Amino acid sequence: MPDSVLSPVSTLCLAILHRGEATGYDVKKESQDGDYRYFVDASFGSIYPALARLAADELVTVRDEPQVGRPARKVYAITDKGRSALLDALSAPPGPDIFRSRFLLVSKFAENLPAEVLRRAVEDRRKHLEDEIAHLAGIADECPDSPALQWITDYGRACLGASLDFINARGDELVATAQDVKDAAE
Amino acid sequence: MPDSVLSPVSTLCLAILHRGEATGYDVKKESQDGDYRYFVDASFGSIYPALARLAADELVTVRDEPQVGRPARKVYAITDKGRSALLDALSAPPGPDIFRSRFLLVSKFAENLPAEVLRRAVEDRRKHLEDEIAHLAGIADECPDSPALQWITDYGRACLGASLDFINARGDELVATAQDVKDAAE
């Protein structure tokens, strides 16, 4: 009965706490810089209330840690109940990945947009992908001990790599279908 | 001044209407079966109000089309104002793609989950990917005339193909890192 389906943010918190203690601030960092970006990018406005609720439900414990010159940290730790709730949640069928791309919408309207807009969009995309790939490499290097983490970063690199390859190989082709290709031939 | 940033759903509506007239019902279909899935999957609860607001803002027009035995359709058409609003919105930098994967979170906890759970997750993923790829092929075949559409479906296939290849090549490896690999050797 205590399996009142976890919200994404709560799941994120538990997942991070599974590794060890953390504060709300830490959770936020992990979710945007760490190896949880592919899952959710949560803001404080959702993390703090989520942690409070997890504590109320006894899935985590809190410890107040006063500091000099700074506000006291609230250090959270996962409980056994929390651990099993997480594993339960993870055991449910994960459903399809979510992929949302404004870039593809822009691409679709290539014929109706100025070449310059397309050029910038493609350039942006290339850069985003390169950054992501570099970032993944960094994560993988940090913990070479976990086979699961190696697997997911390899997976990420396979997908992002294919994406980048495609952009490199056929980005120009997209720009060439733009509305006003004429001024590119000058 | 009239560029009061379009919400994703409004953008979707305008994008679909750019091709020709449509009803709210049509928009919904396109967003879930058509070539706009990668952008948003909107529900009626957001589409109908969005179309109403677009009409109020004169970005689209409405025509009532009575039918026998069915409620009257409301057929929407984009206006010049709407067309330029769409193109304006599309000209803004698209930002990074959004990718959210519960599957990767499950994978990350491979060491802590039963092999059976992993096996099912991998199997599910494979199936999802195969379906998506088949779907993309269908879209591409339907309109071989648009180079931009060919480009985006090729892009999609490149990415999904890499993803599927990885799953096929190394899915078993993930399952093998599961908590209780012993009972798999029986």
Added chain:
DNA sequence: TGATCCATGTAAGCCGTTACATGATTGG
């Protein structure tokens, strides 16, 4: 000296989903 990091939290509001309400027609 100004930005960034550390650190917590609340309140308002947006955007969207789910469920409800209604109902004829067509296809398996």
Added chain:
DNA sequence: CCAATCATGTAACGGCTTACATGGATCA
């Protein structure tokens, strides 16, 4: 005969973001 397709809309509710409120320490 049941399910799906066609067709529109509203109301309640949920989850998350944004902005606000506060403020010392560290680094460039």
